Amino acid sequence: MTPRWLKPEFRKQGAAALLSSAPLTSTAEDAPVTPPSGYWWWGGRGASVLIEQRAVWVNLGLLLALVLASIAYLCLGSLALDPREVIGALAGQGSMMTTFMVQELRLPRLVAACLTGGAFALAGILMQTLARNRLATPGIIGIDNGATAFAVASVVGLSVSLAPSAMALTGAVTAAVLTFGLAAGSGTQGYRFIVAGIGVGAVFGAITQLLLARVAIDTANAAYPWTVGSLNARAGGSVQLLAVGLALGLIAALALARSLTILRFSEATANGLGVNAKARRMQILLLSVVLTALAVAVAGPVGMVGLIGPEIARALSTPRHVPVVAATLSGALVMVLADLAGRTLLAPIELPVGIVTAIIGGPWLLWILMRPQRSHA
């Protein structure tokens, strides 16, 4: 057995320490704390936190961009408004027309855009981290389509009178169970899992078409926004439900943040570091599916946001953490800008936001696939 004084951790303290009877503990209280570079250290003796400076700047920058985009969103449209008029209308001072336009027409739509974008992107980054695959967003592996099929079923009224949100939730859970169950043999890593998800998505897409083919043309037109993704037809209570869901989901995701960081490594590593990988995976999957379903109930399948938002967040952040908040903010930003573009670029024709994001996201997805492979998310 090695003598105690030969062990490296004691060597520095020298023979004097060994001879004295004082316990050999670390002397953290006495030493001044020097946080690692790039971090702020904050806290007292009982508890302390390290805050990554870059994450703070990134999130503040994204928030600023989101605020600017929102002001532009409120200003531009079929009737362009001055930013001062908009702020006046928001405060309730202004002409009847501008107040009505801002408060009744554009503001609710802006809120819906922010919430759905944030929810899709948050669900996307959770799923990507869970599957350790940057292509595994709910939109690509068929969960969006499942939620859409069921939401359409509630709209065309198949003798079920559930709200779209509840139906979308059922559909999303069904699709998730199918995809993960069917891909169980091939593991979540690699592309097989994704292609199984595409197959599941195709089935649900066909079911949506089947439902639309069965009903009268007017009902089919009412359900059409759900098939392409649009902020035009927001069902009554689903936005409020999404707001609550996104707030709770963000809190839950922050609580899971440490596990998320560790789950990027192998399951054995995660277990060794004290994370119950299996339970955490289940929680993350559930969170992602619920967020997707709530967002689909509002806007239909705008799944590409779930791919683009996390990509932007990862490009801006350091790879040390999973940028949960940054992904949510950039998803909201993308959605607001996409809907703004859809409303204004080809006016008076209004492009559904799903088409805008598909035109941006399709080439992006191809680019990810075509690049020589380096690393997974």
Next chain:
Amino acid sequence: MKVLARAKRLDQRTLLLCLLTALVAVSVVSLLVGAGSVSPLRAFSMLLGSEDSDAHFVVWELRAPRTLIGIAVGMALGVSGALLQAVARNPLAEPGLLGVSAGAAFAVALALVLGASAASLRISVAQVGALAGCLCVLGVARWRGVGNDPIRLVLAGAAFSALLGALTSLMLLFDQRSADEVRFWVIGSLAGRRLDDLWAVLPSMAFCTALIALIARPLSALALGERMASGLGHHPQLIRALVVLCVALLVGAATAIAGPIIFVGLVVPFIARAFAGPDIRRTLWFCLPIGPLIILAADIISRVVVAPSELPLGVLTALCGAPVLIAAVRARRLPML
């Protein structure tokens, strides 16, 4: 699978004959069954010679063209699937999945929005679009790293189709008139097609048949590898180019008549290979009856399931094709072509 293994031991000619008989039977059923008021019994007695002008009109003017078109579309899609899989050396290469049909649909939508409406123009436009889609797919397949991985190619195709689909709907937003015309066509259906559409595509289908007869032998040599094929005196690049031309013409023709019908090009060669083994020449023979069989069966179901309205054919093929895709992906080792 056990049944298939036993079936393989049967003489393949007998098997082919059985499939042809089944095709004839399904065609007769397709004449008899429909969503309208003419019942199968009435249609049958009309076929046997009773005087019934209603039934005569429905059977010979509505259902017969539809059946013939179904047979043509099924053959074209099945054969083009087998050809594309052979040339991409990828068992998942399917015209619908890889974006060839989406390219054709995009071209047709573009032509409609620009004001074209003649049937023959639509077919040539669809064929040009399919050719562009094919070239994109094969360009991507030869890209470093992607072509070696069949599944990655499918993903790239899905992304490509999604992009083209979005662009198609974008164009349709501009033009409400063509939107109504295209919306039902985009889903894929055989309903309401006239015999003229079939005559318009027959020349290009005949041309493809002749071409395939010429290149079948070199193509099966290509399955042994590029070097082996050159060593046997063939020209791999030329064969590939001809196959791509064939696939584009066939898929373009089928898409122009029936709209983009996905998954048929995946399912048909999948079954045909189970019967015929790895040789592409035999696979192609088996694709000829199996493609129409599947299309006609799906079409009959689509007429009956939601009577008196009809289900788009593309819905049914997606419903039965997606499980095949998942099964193929789940298999530990994809069969290499």
